[in-house]
Amino acid sequence: MILAILEIVKGSLTETSLETVTAARDLAQKSNDSVAALLMGKGVSTLAPTLKGIHTVLVAEDPHLEGYLPDALAEIAAYAIRQKSPKIALAPGTETGNDLMARVAARLNLGLATNCVEFSVEGGSLKRVTRLNWGGSLLEEVEIFSSPILLTLAPHALAAQSADGATPTVETLSLTLTEKALRVRMKELIPTEKKGISLTDAKIVIGGGRGMGSAEAFKMLEELASLLHNAAVGATRVATNNNWRPHSDQIGQTGAQIAPDLYIACGISGAIQHMVGCKNSKKILAINKDPEAPIFQRADYGVIGDLHQVVPALIAELKKLKGA
Amino acid sequence: MKVLVCVKRVPDTGGGFKLTADGMRVDTTNLGFTVSPHEECAIEEAIRIIEKHGGSSTVLTLGPQAAQEQLREAIAKGITSAILLEAEDYEFWDPAATAQAIAETVKSLGFDILLFGNESADTCNYQVGLRVAHLLDLPCVTGIKALEIQNNTAIAKRETKDGWEVYEVPLPAVFTVREGINTPRHPSLRGIMSAKKVPIEQKKVTKPASQIVRKALKKPQEGRQLEILGQGVDAVPKIVEKLREVGAI
Numbered sequence: 001m002i003l004a005i006l007e008i009v010k011g012s013l014t015e016t017s018l019e020t021v022t023a024a025r026d027l028a029q030k031s032n033d034s035v036a037a038l039l040m041g042k043g044v045s046t047l048a049p050t051l052k053g054i055h056t057v058l059v060a061e062d063p064h065l066e067g068y069l070p071d072a073l074a075e076i077a078a079y080a081i082r083q084k085s086p087k088i089a090l091a092p093g094t095e096t097g098n099d100l101m102a103r104v105a106a107r108l109n110l111g112l113a114t115n116c117v118e119f120s121v122e123g124g125s126l127k128r129v130t131r132l133n134w135g136g137s138l139l140e141e142v143e144i145f146s147s148p149i150l151l152t153l154a155p156h157a158l159a160a161q162s163a164d165g166a167t168p169t170v171e172t173l174s175l176t177l178t179e180k181a182l183r184v185r186m187k188e189l190i191p192t193e194k195k196g197i198s199l200t201d202a203k204i205v206i207g208g209g210r211g212m213g214s215a216e217a218f219k220m221l222e223e224l225a226s227l228l229h230n231a232a233v234g235a236t237r238v239a240t241n242n243n244w245r246p247h248s249d250q251i252g253q254t255g256a257q258i259a260p261d262l263y264i265a266c267g268i269s270g271a272i273q274h275m276v277g278c279k280n281s282k283k284i285l286a287i288n289k290d291p292e293a294p295i296f297q298r299a300d301y302g303v304i305g306d307l308h309q310v311v312p313a314l315i316a317e318l319k320k321l322k323g324a
Numbered sequence: 325m326k327v328l329v330c331v332k333r334v335p336d337t338g339g340g341f342k343l344t345a346d347g348m349r350v351d352t353t354n355l356g357f358t359v360s361p362h363e364e365c366a367i368e369e370a371i372r373i374i375e376k377h378g379g380s381s382t383v384l385t386l387g388p389q390a391a392q393e394q395l396r397e398a399i400a401k402g403i404t405s406a407i408l409l410e411a412e413d414y415e416f417w418d419p420a421a422t423a424q425a426i427a428e429t430v431k432s433l434g435f436d437i438l439l440f441g442n443e444s445a446d447t448c449n450y451q452v453g454l455r456v457a458h459l460l461d462l463p464c465v466t467g468i469k470a471l472e473i474q475n476n477t478a479i480a481k482r483e484t485k486d487g488w489e490v491y492e493v494p495l496p497a498v499f500t501v502r503e504g505i506n507t508p509r510h511p512s513l514r515g516i517m518s519a520k521k522v523p524i525e526q527k528k529v530t531k532p533a534s535q536i537v538r539k540a541l542k543k544p545q546e547g548r549q550l551e552i553l554g555q556g557v558d559a560v561p562k563i564v565e566k567l568r569e570v571g572a573i
Contacts, residue, residue: 068489071463098443098450099466102419105451106458111420111535114450128539133447138341138350139542140447146535184463184493191487204572228572237361240507247504253445254361254503261570272337273361273445284548285566294339300548301566305556313557317564318573 002028003086004037004054005077005104007097008044016092016153018160023119023153025053025163027088030121037168038080040073041065048170053163058084060173067186068096074103075181080173081108086148088126090116093152101152111146117157135253135276199251202232205260207251207278208244209236211267211288211307215244220311221266227318234258236274252277266307270295287311325379325473328435329370330426330453331359331398333391333414334446347540349415350446359385359394362441366501368508369471370439371402377473380404384430386422387414392524400511400519409529415446418536423455425529431460437478438498442467457498464498465491469505 004024006017013021021037028035036056039047042065048057060076077100081089089104091097093115105112117139118130126144132154133140199205206221218233225231235245237252251258253276263281267288268274275298278284286299289306296302303310335355342351359367370381383398385391386409395406409425411417417425430438438460440453450466457464470481470488478497482489483504511519553562567573 070466095467099454102451102454103458103464105420106423106455109420111418112449112451113536115448133541134337134341134445135448136544139544140538141540141542143537143539144535145533145537184465184491187490187492189487189489190481192483204567204570228567231572237503240504243507247507250504262566262572270339272339272341283566283570285553285563296550297340298546298548299550301563302550302552303554303556303559303563304552305554305559309557310559310563313560314563317560318567321564321573 001084001086002031002033002035003081003084003089004035005089005091005100006037006039007092007094008039008041008047011043013047013050014092014094015160016094016097016155019156019158020090020092020153021051021054022158022161024090027119027121027126031087031124031126033087036084036086038077040076045170049167051168053165054168057168057170058173059170060175062177064177064182069182069185070096070099070103071184072177072181073100074107075177076173076175077104078107079175081148083173088149088151090151090153093154097152101150105150108150110148110150111144112150112152113142113144114152115154116151117154134272136279137272137276197230197232199232199234199249199256199258202230202258203261204228204231204264205234205251205258205262205278205281206231206264206266207234207236207268208239208266209268209274210238212239212244213267217308218244220315224311224315224318227315227322236268236271250277265295265299266311268295269293270298325373325377325437326433326435327370327373327379327381327437327439328384328430328433329363329366329381329398329403329439330384330456331363331367331394331441332444332446333357333385333387333394334360334444341543343541343543347542348538349541357390357393360441360443360445361503362443362501364508365503365505366439366441367398367401367403368506369501370437371509372506373437373471373473374404375402382407382433382435384409384426386411386417386425386529388412395524396519396522397511399522400515401509402515405522406524408524408526410526411529411531413531416534416538417531418534419449419451419455420535421532423452423459424532426452427456427459429527430456436495437473438462438496440498440500442500442502453498453500460498462496462498463493464500465493466500467502468499469502471499471505
């Protein structure tokens with residue numbers, strides 16, 4: 001059995017969960033095995049019939065399961081793995097998925113390979129997996145010696161595919177959750193105010209790095225953004241660590257991962273930490289006065305020049321065009 | 325209040341990677357070292373907790389002798405003491421083994437708060453803090469961006485797309501920290517000088533059999549072709565053209 005442990009947000013399976021199902025089906029097909037999925041939460045059994053191409057759906061609907069309860073979910077997933085002894089159990093490599101599987105792996109005293117992107121199946125069994133290191137700027141091939149094999153799948157490592165097939169059999173898991181499993185529980189959710197276009201939603205992102213030199217200088221990036229459709233301003237770790245911008249504006253391995261149509265990098269050298277956050281941009285335009293800056297090796301368009309001259313000139317030109 | 329913060333020595337990579345000839349490691353010949361960004365914030369958080377509530381803080385790493393550099397930098401910033409679990413082969417320890425060694429060392433030391441980074445910058449395993457919490461039978465909240473201590477309770481917040489999730493856990497507890505929880509300070513010159521004299525507690529540790537074993541590192545393919553649009557302000561018309569192509573104007 002290959003067991004897919006799925007995430008449900010606001011009553012629906014997430015995109016990364018559907019990707020996980022796709023990977024589980026693929027692994028099962030290559031190793032001539034069956035596929036099962038685990039659904040945990042209040043009222044989740046209604047989702048079971050939507051999971052085509054899966055043999056069994058395990059359902060745990062404890063009434064306590066409201067809000068994020070990582071230890072409770074880990075207790076259930078560990079129980080399912082003990083009961084069913086799958087060859088492989090995998091979950092989405094999201095923040096919550098990695099958190100959950102680490103708790104499961106600790107409980108079962110098993111290894112866990114997080115954020116996998118490739119699987120190498122030989123002679124019907126999974127030999128090696130490739131996982132992300134350095135936020136994806138390096139790949140690591142690993143062999144897993146513990147069994148069952150526990151994995152998480154890096155988000156968008158593959159595209160979710162629908163499958164045909166009979167509606168799966170539903171099996172209810174019943175276990176009583178201990179008090180301890182409920183000790184980490186979300187008390188409340190304080191909604192954040194949405195202001196402007198978020199970095200992850202913007203079609204154009206303008207980023208500023210060390211070359212900006214001050215918080216003041218970011219005003220011209222704001223002005224440039226205001227002249228473009230659907231644009232937002234971001235920053236590098238250097239800029240946020242210098243308090244030129246709030247950390248919420250950071251693009252990078254420890255900040256936002258963006259995927260705009262165009263990323264305009266101003267005064268950014270192209271550190272690995274930053275490039276991990278913008279590598280999914282369709283096009284990258286770099287403005288930097290140092291022609292040797294590493295960013296030029298990872299950009300589509302390059303402007304060799306001082307951003308403090310280029311950006312104001314660009315703003316003036318755009319204003320002229322708007323006026324015309 | 326006794327606070328522990330665990331860190332990992334990682335290369336300060338800058339703009340690119342070179343791999344060693346055997347493809348098993350990042351070539352660090354010309355690189356400096358640091359701790360992962362999340363952990364820099366964990367160090368800062370530990371210092372702030374002690375400044376506010378009193379007590380002591382300890383920084384711990386499992387790494388080579390050279391990692392004394394990272395421990396002393398933490399002391400220079402304001403951490404009280406340091407523990408080095410010495411393992412020259414630290415890059416090849418898997419998260420379960422690392423967590424086991426940390427848990428065995430700290431279990432009798434009576435820490436109220438144990439801080440980790442959410443994930444290390446290099447191997448991004450997302451596991452050590454949670455595994456230590458499990459081994460010590462302590463509650464753990466991961467990825468926190470705010471922490472407040474009231475009496476013997478911690479109020480931790482995680483930032484999600486929908487807002488701030490608030491958790492309340494009794495101490496002792498484990499937290500894994502995300503960058504953004506604070507802005508780390510720089511060490512003072514006086515701090516750097518006095519950190520040189522602080523004795524570091526050392527213990528050699530031996531790597532147990534690994535469950536996850538690295539076979540190779542490789543670089544992903546990068547498929548961008550650079551087109552130079554021009555020098556300085558002369559490039560403006562071409563930038564405008566590219567902005568038009570993507571529908572930005």
